[in-house]
Amino acid sequence: MIQLDIVNAYPSADRQAQFDVLAGRASKSYDNGHVHTGDDIPCPSLRHYWSYFESMQGTASTLQFSDYQGQAHKIACSKGGQQGDAFETVRFAVTTFPSFGRVFTRHGACTGSAICDDVCIGVPLAEGLALAAELKQLLKQDLDLDFDVPKLNCFFPGDRINDDDHVRALFQNALQANPQLACLSGMDAGISTTGLRVAGVPIDNDEWVQQFVQEKAAAV
Amino acid sequence: MLGLSPACSYQEVAIEYNKSLNFIHPDQCFLDGAAEAFMKLQPAYTEWNAARARQVWIHPTAASSAPVNSDSRHPNNRPSSHSEGRGGLGARPPMASQSGMPGFPQQRTGAESAPSGSNLANVPQNAGINPEPAHDSIFRHLISSLNPDDPSVTWINPGALDFLSRLERDGRLFELRAFTSLTATDLNDIQRSLFKDCVKQTLTMAGRFEHEKRACEALRQLARTLPLLLLTHSKMEIRAACNKFLKGEWESLWDKCMAKGHARQDKLAANPLSASSRTSAQKHAMAQKQARAGNLSKANQTVCSVLKPTFGHDTLYKLQEKTPVGSVVFDKQFWPTTDALAEMRRHDEWLNVQEHSFSIKKIGQYFRTCKPLSAQDADGWRGREHIGWLFSDGDSAFQELLRTHLILPNILGDFLADSLDEIAGGRMFALEKANNSLRPIVIGSLCRRCAARLGVAEVRSNEATFFHVAIHEFQTIWRRIGWGHSMRTSHSALSGSMGSTSRRESSCRDST
Numbered sequence: 001m002i003q004l005d006i007v008n009a010y011p012s013a014d015r016q017a018q019f020d021v022l023a024g025r026a027s028k029s030y031d032n033g034h035v036h037t038g039d040d041i042p043c044p045s046l047r048h049y050w051s052y053f054e055s056m057q058g059t060a061s062t063l064q065f066s067d068y069q070g071q072a073h074k075i076a077c078s079k080g081g082q083q084g085d086a087f088e089t090v091r092f093a094v095t096t097f098p099s100f101g102r103v104f105t106r107h108g109a110c111t112g113s114a115i116c117d118d119v120c121i122g123v124p125l126a127e128g129l130a131l132a133a134e135l136k137q138l139l140k141q142d143l144d145l146d147f148d149v150p151k152l153n154c155f156f157p158g159d160r161i162n163d164d165d166h167v168r169a170l171f172q173n174a175l176q177a178n179p180q181l182a183c184l185s186g187m188d189a190g191i192s193t194t195g196l197r198v199a200g201v202p203i204d205n206d207e208w209v210q211q212f213v214q215e216k217a218a219a220v
Numbered sequence: 221m222l223g224l225s226p227a228c229s230y231q232e233v234a235i236e237y238n239k240s241l242n243f244i245h246p247d248q249c250f251l252d253g254a255a256e257a258f259m260k261l262q263p264a265y266t267e268w269n270a271a272r273a274r275q276v277w278i279h280p281t282a283a284s285s286a287p288v289n290s291d292s293r294h295p296n297n298r299p300s301s302h303s304e305g306r307g308g309l310g311a312r313p314p315m316a317s318q319s320g321m322p323g324f325p326q327q328r329t330g331a332e333s334a335p336s337g338s339n340l341a342n343v344p345q346n347a348g349i350n351p352e353p354a355h356d357s358i359f360r361h362l363i364s365s366l367n368p369d370d371p372s373v374t375w376i377n378p379g380a381l382d383f384l385s386r387l388e389r390d391g392r393l394f395e396l397r398a399f400t401s402l403t404a405t406d407l408n409d410i411q412r413s414l415f416k417d418c419v420k421q422t423l424t425m426a427g428r429f430e431h432e433k434r435a436c437e438a439l440r441q442l443a444r445t446l447p448l449l450l451l452t453h454s455k456m457e458i459r460a461a462c463n464k465f466l467k468g469e470w471e472s473l474w475d476k477c478m479a480k481g482h483a484r485q486d487k488l489a490a491n492p493l494s495a496s497s498r499t500s501a502q503k504h505a506m507a508q509k510q511a512r513a514g515n516l517s518k519a520n521q522t523v524c525s526v527l528k529p530t531f532g533h534d535t536l537y538k539l540q541e542k543t544p545v546g547s548v549v550f551d552k553q554f555w556p557t558t559d560a561l562a563e564m565r566r567h568d569e570w571l572n573v574q575e576h577s578f579s580i581k582k583i584g585q586y587f588r589t590c591k592p593l594s595a596q597d598a599d600g601w602r603g604r605e606h607i608g609w610l611f612s613d614g615d616s617a618f619q620e621l622l623r624t625h626l627i628l629p630n631i632l633g634d635f636l637a638d639s640l641d642e643i644a645g646g647r648m649f650a651l652e653k654a655n656n657s658l659r660p661i662v663i664g665s666l667c668r669r670c671a672a673r674l675g676v677a678e679v680r681s682n683e684a685t686f687f688h689v690a691i692h693e694f695q696t697i698w699r700r701i702g703w704g705h706s707m708r709t710s711h712s713a714l715s716g717s718m719g720s721t722s723r724r725e726s727s728c729r730d731s732t
Binding site: 008011012014015016019020023024025026027028038042043044045046047048049050051052054055056057058059060061062063064065066067068069070071072073075076077078079080082083084085086087088089090093094097101144219220 | 394397398399400484485486487488489492493494520524531532533535536539540542543544545546547548550551552553554555556561564570573598630631632633634635637640641642643644645646647648649650661662663664668669671672673675676678679682683685686687690
């Protein structure tokens with residue numbers, strides 16, 4: 001299972017792409033030219049709330065910040081949106097969904113799930129890396145989102161492979177076998193043969209999960 | 221320093237500054253001299269920004285640079301949001317009653333001659349009308365045509381509406397946001413009643429300007445600002461402040477809040493905050509207060525969280541870095557037109573949505589269940605303490621006013637274009653993680669969050685269906701036609717099998 005991390009996801013997504021998805025039509029080319037200007041983009045029915053999104057993100061908003069000396073500063077938010085507002089989650093999800101959908105559809109062997117910017121791919125390793133590389137390129141190109149490569153986490157569930165070094169070697173072999181995966185060359189730092197957390201939930205066998213919870217409880 | 225010409229716009233400077241900072245940040249750039257350059261650039265920008273903002277406040281019409289979204293400004297010389305430093309960026313705006321300022325013509329406030337009394341009911345209603353409203357007042361039609369028996373006379377004679385008109389014209393409606401004044405959380409019954417009267421009177425007045433957008437929106441914004449205006453005083457003063465407001469002494473109230481805000485700023489400048497300012501005992505006391513109020517989650521967070529408030533000299537820079545600059549000049553060729561949106565809202569489907577999903581009952585439920593002692597928004601509102609009870613006393617006429625003027629505009633986008641930057645903004649602060657990185661937190665408008673939450677509840681089932689079904693659509697398309705064809709081709713295939721977009725959406729819903 002590969003876990004992907006997007007750098008500063010909410011405030012970084014391209015607003016034009018967001019409005020294109022909400023309007024259901026592409027105002028520019030997407031997906032390496034496979035989607036043309038004027039093409040339909042799948043989007044859930046949010047037309048009742050168009051005015052909400054337009055008023056919130058159609059202009060640069062003012063964020064008020066007071067520093068440690070009480071001095072007020074205004075920071076212009078002109079890209080993406082701010083996490084916390086309930087519609088922000090919806091906005092981010094519908095904006096990224098077409099990109100995820102297109103890429104995942106081209107990699108039939110992979111399954112994936114995403115809770116906002118927390119993305120997991122269940123994969124055969126080589127195929128998963130190819131998907132991650134393609135997704136990295138398209139998210140940047142279409143939505144101006146960057147993967148945080150060193151933060152990518154690769155998790156091998158079960159007892160089949162429980163040696164981190166062994167996994168790193170597998171990883172390097174997969175990367176070297178395909179030059180198109182060079183953009184992922186820094187991601188072996190995140191390799192783990194123990195469990196992982198998805199949207200805050202620990203995932204692995206019962207023993208690991210119990211240990212995780214015990215440690216948390218002790219810390220609290 | 222940045223290699224720009226003196227005639228460049230604020231936005232150009234801001235973009236170039238952010239680019240340069242990213243380039244020379246000591247965490248990212250290991251070239252010789254990078255750290256020194258970083259240490260020179262950041263203070264220089266801060267100083268330039270502050271100086272520029274001061275200049276703008278002294279000469280509000282002399283701003284030279286283009287606003288971020290120049291087509292959204294109305295032509296009354298209002299300083300723009302980020303570029304003109306309205307009330308922020310270290311600027312000290314003039315007091316409302318300050319004399320001799322360009323753009324702030326002197327008007328007699330009449331506050332000192334206002335009739336005394338504890339609340340509106342005590343004010344003589346037949347005191348007569350000031351026959352000479354300011355010629356450019358956005359309320360002049362009302363003022364000119366008012367019957368002497370009209371309750372609004374109270375607000376006109378002391379010059380309250382003229383004062384509000386000046387605030388609106390000079391783009392100062394949001395200036396109290398620049399201060400981090402805390403609003404009271406434990407209002408007693410008298411304070412609640414008076415505060416409610418203030419909100420009610422203001423929104424009732426806003427309702428009288430249904431067709432005069434600027435006047436209506438100015439009053440709505442005044443209502444949004446009331447917590448900062450009335451509830452940032454000591455317990456004894458809140459009652460007096462509400463009474464002053466009801467008597468129309470808005471200008472002196474505003475001045476008082478500004479003065480208090482500046483005093484607080486001066487105090488902090490002399491004794492800056494630090495992350496270690498909260499002792500363990502203070503933490504525990506705070507956690508106990510939160511727990512007693514019923515917010516166990518926040519109490520737990522206060523005791524256990526490793527995150528701590530960030531008060532570093534570089535916090536501003538880090539926040540700017542976490543807020544990348546993008547373009548707000550959009551290609552709108554496929555955007556729905558205003559007419560199309562208006563047409564959609566005339567249909568039963570939307571009317572039903574508005575009636576059911578944004579009902580008084582649901583709005584009240586949202587605010588009543590807000591967690592106690594939650595952080596206030598940029599206008600000082602706290603859900604449970606300031607609004608929850610407004611939906612508990614059975615005053616349905618007032619609750620409808622709240623719904624109409626403070627909640628629904630968020631969904632309908634019913635704002636003036638030139639105030640959208642503030643409306644869409646919020647209060648920002650930062651927490652420091654255990655690894656020294658920074659987590660920005662933005663607290664948006666409470667009313668906006670309420671509208672968004674109810675909207676999300678309304679679309680939730682459709683969204684879930686879409687996310688389940690749409691991925692199959694992708695798969696169907698690509699399996700059928702193979703990769704390499706355009707979406708246009710693929711959509712034809714899709715249309716052939718599933719019909720139009722709306723049919724496709726309805727089929728998604730049906731398949732649930």
